[in-house]
Amino acid sequence: MSSRDYGVNRFFVRPRVTLLALVLASITLVTVSYKSNGGGISATFQKSLKSITDPIRSTANSVFHPIEDVVSGAFNYSSLKRQNAVLQDQISALRNKESTANRLQSEVQALTSLANIPFAQGLKSISAIVDGYSPSNTQMTMNLDRGSSAGVKVGEPVVAALGLIGRVVSVTHSNSTVLLISDPSSSVGVTLGSSNQVGLAIGIGSYNSIRVELVDPGTPLYVGEPVYTSGLQGGIFPPNLPVGNVAKYSSNLGSLQEQVTITPMVDLAHLQFVKVLDWLPGGGA
Template structure:
């Protein structure tokens, strides 16, 4: 192929120059109002080549336009995807704020029913090991809190403060094995002591002859000086009465879902 090109390169060059001259001449003739016979012959001869060149130019132009359109479409898609991600993030934020507002409204309603001064706090830590059931809240002595104050949620009793620092406090949950709360069955006023069992509660010292049924509500009795009277603790889930002994075994499911606890109230005042 190279040898053939070397042998006929002068001829090929002459043909290319001739075609270029003819095409240029044909292009100039197209803009003249009148032409001679020779000029018409040149136009007729050059027409197929001119048409091919026009088609080639149009094809290149279309490819370039399509390429630019694809580049622009890709940039628009990237911008739309980014905008979509931002809108989804904002929607999630709005949903989170909406859920938080619902929880806070429930807490405020609980405060109104409680008729006690209370301080809201956020749960910022959790210890749910086999040895301890505690949470950490973001309020401490700087906010006026102290050891022993009761902590509640909109659903019921959470626990009491056992350790405190300037900006945080550790709360012992009522489900901890070392936690004990004076309680009573709301329906029959049967007294007992609610003790933590890790996940749930048990009622100790409930007489075997006492009227207790599954579904009964267990509330604080107000005795002991920590929790106000009438705060929900849980509902009776199971009862066992042995043939011997003075007391029956009562299992209680807590009202508060400690695995999803985010906001709490610390009761800081006495009865008004």
């Protein structure tokens, strides 16, 4: 056997051949999945897997929930103490405000009925409970307890009382997955309140801030300025859903765009109840 034959034979030892086969299989799966744009065989496998594991996961969630609270409490003890102190302050403040609130409530009710302009006016919605967040560090999604059996469809926007949360990206019979607006792969066409300047809100992997791109330099902005969905961008979201408030902005000399960061209107990290709007991209309901 020549030294060259020996080298080739040595390269094709079984572990390397196995690795090569697995890598090729993985690349094939990635290519098929990428080409089919989330559909096809891979989507069927994902749906089947979710359908099988959802009941196990839900059972495990309910069984582990008390342990989860203990573990979470243990890991977040200092944060819980801080929260407790803040809550105590809030309780005393709220007690003071309660009497004022009662008087104002009747006025608010009258005003609300007079100017009934909620941001999701006229759209049917499905209420859902947040079943849990994705444990992955690479994506920011959450699971809802409603699926196709309740009428949830892929692409529908999801909102909380204060504004936009994200959109439905995957649906099984009894569950659905929502891609949060804070995910780096999420982009939302937005309008900046006073100037009507449009931009693109792109997640940066943080629950507390979202970057807005494509804002012309010199656009008049102020901190706290509300940002709404534009309804452009091929109509992925309906217009005028509150997205967030401008947290900071700056413009570098010679820069082609304003550096704008917004704080989401909704506390994305602590959601319990949400609404799925019966509205599909393209404007259909």
